[in-house]
Amino acid sequence: MADTRLAGIGMTSARTRDRLVQRLRDQGISNLAVLDRIRNVPRHIFVDEALGSRAYEDTALPIGFGQTISQPYIVARMTEALLQAGPAENVLEVGTGCGYQTAVLSPLVARINTIERIEPLLTRARERLRELGLRNVRFRHGDGSLGWKAHAPFDGILVAAAPLTVPEALIQQLRVGGRLLVPVGPEGEQQLVRYTRKEQRVEREVLGPVAFVPLLGGIA
Ligand code: SAH
Numbered sequence: 001m002a003d004t005r006l007a008g009i010g011m012t013s014a015r016t017r018d019r020l021v022q023r024l025r026d027q028g029i030s031n032l033a034v035l036d037r038i039r040n041v042p043r044h045i046f047v048d049e050a051l052g053s054r055a056y057e058d059t060a061l062p063i064g065f066g067q068t069i070s071q072p073y074i075v076a077r078m079t080e081a082l083l084q085a086g087p088a089e090n091v092l093e094v095g096t097g098c099g100y101q102t103a104v105l106s107p108l109v110a111r112i113n114t115i116e117r118i119e120p121l122l123t124r125a126r127e128r129l130r131e132l133g134l135r136n137v138r139f140r141h142g143d144g145s146l147g148w149k150a151h152a153p154f155d156g157i158l159v160a161a162a163p164l165t166v167p168e169a170l171i172q173q174l175r176v177g178g179r180l181l182v183p184v185g186p187e188g189e190q191q192l193v194r195y196t197r198k199e200q201r202v203e204r205e206v207l208g209p210v211a212f213v214p215l216l217g218g219i220a
Contacts, residue, residue: 034076066213077192093105096122102114117220122140138151145170154173157174162210162215170182
């Protein structure tokens with residue numbers, strides 16, 4: 001029973017997932033390890049059962065508490081952009097949400113530290129990742145805009161919610177050579193930005209327009 005749930009049937013089957021992967025390839029995602037994760041992570045277990053049949057559409061879907069599961073293209077794009085400059089050992093994720101991005105990234109890095117401000121979302125994400133046997137994830141209920149100093153410096157930081165300006169703490173917690181992927185700006189005008197920490201400076205690249213929920217302060 002559990003096996004059938006994870007493998008999926010009908011609209012959650014392997015064929016449906018292959019179509020999604022083909023679509024992401026057509027849109028320019030080329031990292032094979034990332035595409036493989038999109039094929040293998042059962043996105044339907046991260047959404048309500050009623051939405052399961054839409055889980056392999058390339059769209060964001062509601063996960064409760066006014067939040068959404070990210071669009072597969074964006075998850076793939078951010079993961080690819082994070083890994084482009086080389087392997088990442090120690091990664092920080094801000095905005096765990098339902099844990100889908102965490103699940104995609106988990107086997108591609110040594111360790112993920114993930115922070116979510118809405119506690120029930122974090123609890124559910126933790127259960128799902130355990131069910132998938134992904135064990136290199138450390139969870140924290142807190143405000144991710146402050147980073148996670150105890151486990152810094154990071155080779156990579158992924159932010160799944162948009163601040164108006166990039167939080168200084170996140171830049172500070174990057175290792176030299178480390179990359180920060182963050183959507184920045186007000187609703188309707190966000191850009192995905194990659195910051196790379198160099199010895200003496202921080203490089204900034206704008207990767208293109210995106211639409212994320214806002215990064216909020218405090219916890220809930
Ligand atoms: N990564 C998720 C998408 C999550 S949506 C996925 O794979 O689908 C963004 C999440 O960021 C929401 O759950 C929201 O509660 C959370 N969030 C917003 N501001 C935050 C903050 N300051 N610290 C931690 N999490 C935050």
